[in-house]
Amino acid sequence: MSPTGWALLGMLSGGEEMSGYDIKKWINWAIRFFYSSPAYSQIYSELKRLERLGLVSSRVDAGVRSRRMYKITESGLAAVTRWANEDPVEAPTLKHNPILRMMLGHLLKPGRLREILAGHAAYAEQLQQAAATEVRWTSEQPAWSYARLALKWSEQYYAAERELALQMIKDLDAAEEAFGEAGREGVQFPMPEYWYEVERRIAAEDTPGVEDPSA
Template identity: 50%
Template sequence: MPGLPATSWAVLGLLSYGEELSGYDLKKWSDWSLRFFYWSPSFSQIYGELKRLEKAGFATSRMVAQETGTRDKRVYRITDEGMTAVRTWARTAPVDPPVLKHGPMLRLWLGHLLEPEQMREVLGKHREFAESMRRRAEADVSGAESEEAWKYPMLTLKWAERYYASERDLADAMLADIEELEARGRSEAPEPGTRP
């Protein structure tokens, strides 16, 4: 297997659905799918990966004329070699375990340095974010159901919907745990005027 970074394989995977796509299209598709479970590369990263894939012979490009007054656009298509490579990578490359990089959890870990209200605010914002992502994934599931080629990406969107629902529920559970810690602290506090 060629030593391509995972982002190259993700971009090549987007092209594997058989359509000619511009860099702009690839960014939209990654925002609709990859961002829920991997990440959505920036435009500059997408164009850099497309150059790498063309150099490796895994993609080709051509210019397509646009309406009068607008620039022509470059569209990309996967090659037979690219399809073979991404299929081989998907079937044989080791699957890396997910790496958890969780900002709210880091803040919770440092909760002794925050006021309880600050910690509740961090968890409340995380809950809102998780619910927002869950709703977006749910909406994208319904949009992907009509496309036969998107049956497996639709399953990843369902996974994302369930994942963000669990993140929302975990934030609720952590908020309840903070309340419990505070209640326990109040009940264990010495009465005013008495020695600890």
Template identity: 55%
Template sequence: MEKPESGGKSAMSATGWALLGLLSYEAEVSGYDIRKWIHWSMRYYYVSPAFSQIYTELKKLEKLGLLTSRVEDTGPRTRRLYLITPEGLEAVTRWARDTPVEPPSLKHPAILRVTLGHLSDPAALKEMLQEHIAYVDQMQRDAAKDARWAGADPSWAYAKIALHWADRCYTSERELTLKLIKDLDETEANFPKIGQDAKIPWPDPKYWYEIEKKVEAEDIE
């Protein structure tokens, strides 16, 4: 194992900490095992990184001395197994307990399309949102199913809580999207009508600043 690099842990990505957290169970597992676990437990509320990203992060963690790896030869094929080190367990425990939580970063492609709705039309937006609802419904069903199966082993108790949260989150997302579809009808009625060859209406920047001042004044009151 290489000598740990000083100061490297402060620059670790959230994905790196997630991988190290999965290894905190102190079982020797393969990259494939880690990928399956993440896809099962974290994809509903964080990310499901590709194998390439997982192996890149694992190499970084090993270089920092936070885990070790070895190659197991099982005959027809080999696999690399990863095991957390005492320093790695100490580091991820400290991160989980003491490090301030970053604000969540929401990237919602469907809402971005709605924001740019002046380039589309309500019918197309509604169709897109219906497709989004279908995706949300599938995620909600999967989260609920995985939460039920997480109850099979007491060691999954905290993962079960997170999966129940994901179930409720996607249920709320469905309700919000249905409300958004209704809002599109009102928006269609109020949006400035333009001719086929006319430019898209655009608020005067000066007007933006006037509104901004009114909002700031309201906050002071």
């Protein structure tokens, strides 16, 4: 089972029938704030796989628009309940492109980092406001009490992201001044010998009775 498969089972765990389109809309309403949104093609391929495994069933709804509706089976509900309670919870995987550009700031043209951080702050503010809207609309649904907590976390997370981006914009002047004093000629990055020495010093700090070799 892929993480996306478990997420789809979780969304079907309420027992209602849903189409692939319904599931994608539900992801866009709530899940996208804290879990990457799969494409329609991935959703449909995962649903087919879940059906082959006997975890969901499907039928064709021959209405105005013929569509396939999916419903979780008893086996599927038991499986996702077991997964939610017993499987290890993996640590989040962070791929923060603005901060990666910050790390490589010595390569960027003057002013480019400010553009990137300002864009990220605007993006975070947009998602914060969207999450706040979802929090407001879920407050009247008791069945969404846990989902509402996840959305409140999302609202606070993106508020913090925005504040961090704005703070880094303020800190850029000091970083640029320090880098300028170090000189732009012959920048060695990331200087392996230096980091190996840092690694040895950290190991010495973490090992009782072992003195820092550079002392």
